[in-house]
Each structure stands twice: as structure tokens, then as C-alpha cells.
Amino acid sequence: xxxxxxxxxxxxxxxxxxxxxxxxxxxxxxxxxxxxxxxxxxxxxxxxxxxxxxxxxxxxxxxxxxxxxxxxxxxxxxxxxxxxxxxxxxxxxxxxxxxxxxxxxxxxxxxxxxxxxxxxxxxxxxxxxxxxxxxxxxxxxxxxxxxxxxxxxxxxxxxxxxxxxxxxxxxxxxxxxxxxxxxxxxxxxxxxxxxxxxxxxxxxxxxxxxxxxxxxxxxxxxxxxxxxxxxxxxxxxxxxxxxxxxxxxxxxxxxxxxxxxxxxxxxxxxxxxxxxxxxxxxxxxxxxxxxxxxxxxxxxxxxxxxxxxxxxxxxxxxxxxxxxxxxxx
Amino acid sequence: xxxxxxxxxxxxxxxxxxxxxxxxxxxxxxxxxxxxxxxxxxxxxxxxxxxxxxxxxxxxxxxxxxxxxxxxxxxxxxxxxxxxxxxxxxxxxxxxxxxxxxxxxxxxxxxxxxxxxxxxxxxxxxxxxxxxxxxxxxxxxxxxxxxxxxxxxxxxxxxxxxxxxxxxxxxxxxxxxxxxxxxxxxxxxxxxxxxxxxxxxxxxxxxxxxxxxxxxxxxxxxxxxxxxxxxxxxxxxxxxxxxxxxxxxxxxxxxxxxxxxxxxxxxxxxxxxxxxxxxxx
Numbered sequence: 008x009x010x011x012x013x014x015x016x017x018x019x020x021x022x023x024x025x026x027x028x029x030x031x032x033x034x035x036x037x038x039x040x041x042x043x044x045x046x047x048x049x050x051x052x053x054x055x056x057x058x059x060x061x062x063x064x065x066x067x068x069x070x071x072x073x074x075x076x077x078x079x080x081x082x083x084x085x086x087x088x089x090x091x092x093x094x095x096x097x098x099x100x101x102x103x104x105x106x107x108x109x110x111x112x113x114x115x116x117x118x119x120x121x122x123x124x125x126x127x128x129x130x131x132x133x134x135x136x137x138x139x140x141x142x143x144x145x146x147x148x149x150x151x152x153x154x155x156x157x158x159x160x161x162x163x164x165x166x167x168x169x170x171x172x173x174x175x176x177x178x179x180x181x182x183x184x185x186x187x188x189x190x191x192x193x194x195x196x197x198x199x200x201x202x203x204x205x206x207x208x209x210x211x212x213x214x215x216x217x218x219x220x221x222x223x224x225x226x227x228x229x230x231x232x233x234x235x236x237x238x239x240x241x242x243x244x245x246x247x248x249x250x251x252x253x254x255x256x257x258x259x260x261x262x263x264x265x266x267x268x269x270x271x272x273x274x275x276x277x278x279x280x281x282x283x284x285x286x287x288x289x290x291x292x293x294x295x296x297x298x299x300x301x302x303x304x305x306x307x308x309x310x311x312x313x314x315x316x317x318x319x320x321x322x323x324x325x326x327x328x329x330x331x332x333x334x335x336x
Numbered sequence: 337x338x339x340x341x342x343x344x345x346x347x348x349x350x351x352x353x354x355x356x357x358x359x360x361x362x363x364x365x366x367x368x369x370x371x372x373x374x375x376x377x378x379x380x381x382x383x384x385x386x387x388x389x390x391x392x393x394x395x396x397x398x399x400x401x402x403x404x405x406x407x408x409x410x411x412x413x414x415x416x417x418x419x420x421x422x423x424x425x426x427x428x429x430x431x432x433x434x435x436x437x438x439x440x441x442x443x444x445x446x447x448x449x450x451x452x453x454x455x456x457x458x459x460x461x462x463x464x465x466x467x468x469x470x471x472x473x474x475x476x477x478x479x480x481x482x483x484x485x486x487x488x489x490x491x492x493x494x495x496x497x498x499x500x501x502x503x504x505x506x507x508x509x510x511x512x513x514x515x516x517x518x519x520x521x522x523x524x525x526x527x528x529x530x531x532x533x534x535x536x537x538x539x540x541x542x543x544x545x546x547x548x549x550x551x552x553x554x555x556x557x558x559x560x561x562x563x564x565x566x567x568x569x570x571x572x573x574x575x576x577x578x579x580x581x582x583x584x585x586x587x588x589x590x591x592x593x594x595x596x597x598x599x600x601x602x603x604x605x606x607x608x609x610x611x612x613x614x615x616x617x
Binding site for chain 1: 358361362364365368369377443444446451453
């Protein structure tokens with residue numbers, strides 16, 4: 008039975024708009040112009056217990072809004088939502104004990120005190136006795152490779168150490184459902200890798216359900232067998248990364264090494280020329296014509312070597328994020 | 337919102353702890369962390385304590401004025417009243433609206449709202465920890481005052497002292513709940529502290545900070561005693577300094593205002609969280 012159940016989820020906001028300049032300011036003062044923005048519309052998906060799911064989409068696609076609704080911080084404008092058997096908007100204490108939301112840009116640790124002070128407060132809030140709290144802190148510290156940093160004021164920690172300590176605070180009560188919004192944002196490569204190792208390890212040890220948003224595709228490829236891609240508030244893809252690649256990149260790359268140099272015109276009937284330098288040629292070929300084209304290339308041209316590849320997922324999603332839109336194939 | 341904003345949750349249910357023990361454990365943990373935080377800012381606390389010198393300044397103004405004598409208040413009684421007012425003020429200062437406003441603007445509310453503990457307890461613990469931090473500074477200032485004005489030295493009777501401590505603590509909660517109600521307006525306005533600043537004027541005039549209420553015209557005094565402000569300063573200061581006071585009527589007023597403010601806070605908290613969730617977290 009699904010632990011996260013989202014059905015027809017909608018969320019709209021009313022935002023006021025103001026023109027620049029004095030006239031715009033006066034108009035704005037006298038008469039506010041308000042527009043309704045649909046951040047999330049008719050979103051459907053379910054997540055099974057223990058799944059690690061990547062939540063992708065360009066900036067403004069509605070990812071954070073969805074996570075806030077799933078954790079009960081935001082009320083949906085419409086649709087049905089159930090997480091761990093609870094309606095998040097009711098914010099029942101039992102529900103809050105079973106979930107956590109970590110936002111890369113927001114912190115719960117007390118800035119001027121060592122993380123251990125905040126962890127002690129959390130232990131009391133979640134009803135852990137001293138021994139159990141110490142055991143969990145020790146386990147999480149070991150997994151996250153934190154030691155004496157827990158005794159230093161949070162403000163003195165590096166961004167990576169701070170993020171790890173935030174994770175400790177968020178996970179001390181062992182939530183069953185774990186929402187993560189850009190947990191590796193701003194971290195260096197080593198810290199990102201450590202964070203990924205921890206998340207995979209935590210999921211394996213405690214069977215937590217994880218829904219993760221990240222702009223770093225390495226996070227998604229390393230952790231999430233399944234991805235949800237939303238665009239303009241609606242679900243665009245629900246499946247594996249490979250399936251997503253096929254949807255977003257309908258052509259595959261054929262790399263050729265030729266025995267002789269040939270003019271560009273020699274490749275015109277096979278596909279789009281991506282690059283042609285000397286005897287090395289790269290062509291983009293429609294997936295549905297791939298077998299035929301490869302056969303023809305081998306038969307027609309002096310091919311020494313041939314390789315068929317998908318464009319890297321990072322490139323595809325990166326392009327998507329930069330464009331801020333999805334072109335339907 | 338199913339959480340009751342003024343009741344610590346029985347979070348120990350899972351481990352079988354009784355709810356009260358669990359609530360006390362939460363309270364202790366919150367107090368300890370906030371006390372540790374306050375001790376990080378010793379110098380700031382000293383400056384805050386010094387910024388509350390207004391009652392002592394008012395003493396210097398009133399000590400030579402004939403109005404006191406006309407009202408039958410001796411210079412010694414003035415000095416004791418204003419010293420007591422200074423001490424009471426130190427332990428009834430409330431700044432929850434500023435802390436909440438900052439947390440709201442900096443986006444610190446969301447992680448805290450995800451925990452099964454109503455926010456009011458965090459702010460209350462911070463205030464109590466701040467009072468504990470102020471305590472030694474205040475005692476030093478009292479000793480200095482006695483050194484400068486030896487005729488003011490007095491020891492209140494145990495009954496009066498206990499009643500004064502109780503009244504001061506209730507006065508703090510009254511002030512806290514009043515400001516907390518204004519704080520809840522942060523869910524609607526990003527600048528709710530402006531309203532708090534507006535309320536400071538009636539507080540200044542009606543609490544007895546500028547002068548004992550006995551010096552006010554009778555109609556003004558009667559009106560003042562209907563408001564919550566004298567309970568925050570005049571009542572405990574008079575009890576401590578040995579001045580004439582109808583303690584029963586004073587505590588009755590405190591009880592009435594607490595009975596008014598508690599449900600108002602509950603309603604505003606619930607509506608505020610709904611509003612927060614409606615506007616975008």
C-alpha cells in the first residue's frame with residue numbers, strides 16, 4: 008500500500024504585480040493588481056514504502072510547493088493528499104512524528120550553539136529518552152562522519168558540516184517519510200558525495216521513503232531508480248531515468264570512425280550531423296530508424312568502428328533546466 | 337490544526353513516559369538550550385538590563401517634586417517603589433513579537449512548524465532563560481542603588497515578597513500573552529511589531545512606570561486599574577515596596593485578563609497557522 012498518495016493535487020497563489028517607476032508605485036498603492044498563479048495543477052502519483060524517488064523539474068515547476076504540501080506546511084487548493092495514512096494539512100502530532108522535510112536553504116539548528124544542544128531539544132520534543140537519544144546521535148554521527156564538530160557552534164561549521172548536522176536534527180526521530188529539497192545545494196563535490204552515501208545508507212538501514220529534489224543530476228542518478236518530472240505544475244514523467252532519457256532525447260548518437268575522410272554530404276541521408284572532424288563523425292539518428300541506419304552505414308561507408316550512445320542525462324536535464332520548458336518530442 | 341498551541345504535547349507516549357514528565361523534560365531542554373544561548377550574549381543582556389533604567393530615572397525626577405508629598409508619599413517610599421518597579425520591569429520584559437517577526441522573515445518558521453511542539457513554548461523558554469541571565473546583573477544594580485540611596489534599603493515581609501514574586505511572574509505571562517496575540521498578526525502582516533510599539537505608550541502611562549498610580553487623578557487611576565498594564569508593573573512593585581495596594585483586586589484583574597487573553601491567543605494561533613499554510617509557508 009502506498010505511503011504517499013497524491014491525487015489531482017492543485018495549488019494556486021495570488022501574487023500582486025507592480026510596474027516599475029513612480030507611476031507604477033502610486034498605481035500599486037492605490038489599486039493592487041493581483042494575478043493567480045497555478046503552481047501545481049492536477050498532480051497524480053503514489054510512492055511505495057522504502058522507495059527513493061527523484062523529483063525533478065525546472066525552476067518554478069512546483070517542486071518545493073509540492074513538498075510543502077506533502078509535509079503539511081501548505082494547504083492544497085484542491086485534490087487529495089495522504090502521507091503515512093494522514094492528511095498533511097491537519098498537521099496532527101502523530102503525522103509530524105512520522106515525517107521530516109529538509110530544505111537546503113533553511114535551518115532548524117540554533118545558530119550560535121553547537122548542534123548537540125539542538126539535538127537534545129529535538130530528542131525531548133520527540134520523546135526519546137537520554138539513552139536512546141545518545142544511541143541515535145552516535146549512529147547518525149558515525150554515518151555522517153561528524154565528531155567534534157557537534158561540539159562547535161553551528162555558525163563556525165562549514166556548509167557541508169552544517170548540512171550534515173541539519174540532517175541529524177531532521178532524522179533523530181527516525182521519520183518514515185523523508186522529504187529533501189536541494190540537500191546538496193552549494194556543497195563541494197566531496198560533501199555532495201558524502202551526502203549521497205549517507206542517504207543511500209540511511210534508506211537501506213531504516214527503509215525510509217525518500218522524495219528528493221536536486222539540481223545535481225548525480226544525486227538523482229546515484230540514488231533514485233524512479234524519477235518524477237514535473238513541468239508547469241503538472242506531471243510530465245513518472246518512471247526510470249532511462250525512460251525519461253528516451254522521452255526527452257528521441258534521437259541517439261552514432262559515433263563513427265572511418266577509414267577515409269568523407270565530405271559532409273556523404274552523411275546527409277543517415278541523420279543530423281552533430282560533428283565531423285577528419286575521420287571521426289557523430290550523427291544524431293531517430294531511435295525508430297536506428298537499426299536501419301546503422302545497417303546502411305556499415306554497408307555504404309568504410310566504417311572502422313561504430314558506437315551508439317544516449318546523450319548524457321546530465322546534458323538532457325541540464326538543457327531542460329536552462330530552458331525552463333519541456334519540448335514534447 | 338490539531339495541535340493545542342498552549343499545551344506541550346505528551347511526546348513521551350511512545351516510550352511510555354507520563355505526559356507531565358515528558359512536558360517537563362521538553363521544558364527543561366528548551367530552557368537549557370535557551371539559557372546557553374543567552375549566556376553567549378552576556379554583554380548584550382547587560383545592555384538590555386541597563387536600557388530598563390527608566391524607573392530609576394523617574395525616581396530622580398520625582399524625588400525632589402512636591403507632588404509626592406502632597407499625595408502622602410515620602411521620598412523613601414518613592415525610592416523603594418521605583419527600585420521595585422525597575423526590578424519588576426527587568427523580569428516582565430517581553431520581545432516575542434520581534435523574535436517571531438525575524439524568524440518569519442528569515443524563513444526559520446517552517447522547520448519549527450514541522451515539529452510536534454507549538455512555537456509559543458520555544459519563545460516562552462527563551463524569555464524565562466533571559467530572565468535567569470538578567471538576574472545577577474539586576475542584583476548588582478540593586479546593590480549599587482542601595483549604596484547610592486541608603487535610606488531606600490528595606491526588606492519586604494515574606495508574605496509581601498512571595499505575593500510580589502507571584503504578581504511579577506503573572507505580570508510577565510500577561511505581558512507575554514498580550515504581545516503574543518499581537519505576534520500572531522505576523523501571519524497577516526510582516527510588520528506586526530509596529531502595533532506593539534504603538535501599545536508601548538499606554539503601557540508606559542498606565543503601568544505605573546512613570547509614577548505610582550496613586551498620583552494619578554482618581555478617574556484615570558480607576559480606568560488604569562481596569563487595563564492589564566498595572567498588573568505588569570504597579571501591582572508587583574507596590575507589593576514589593578510595601579505601598580498601599582488592594583492585592584485581591586489586583587490578582588482578580590490578572591485572572592480576568594488571563595482568561596481573556598488565553599482563548600484569544602488560541603484562536604489567533606490557529607487562524608494564523610491556517611493563514612501561513614494558505615499564503616505559501
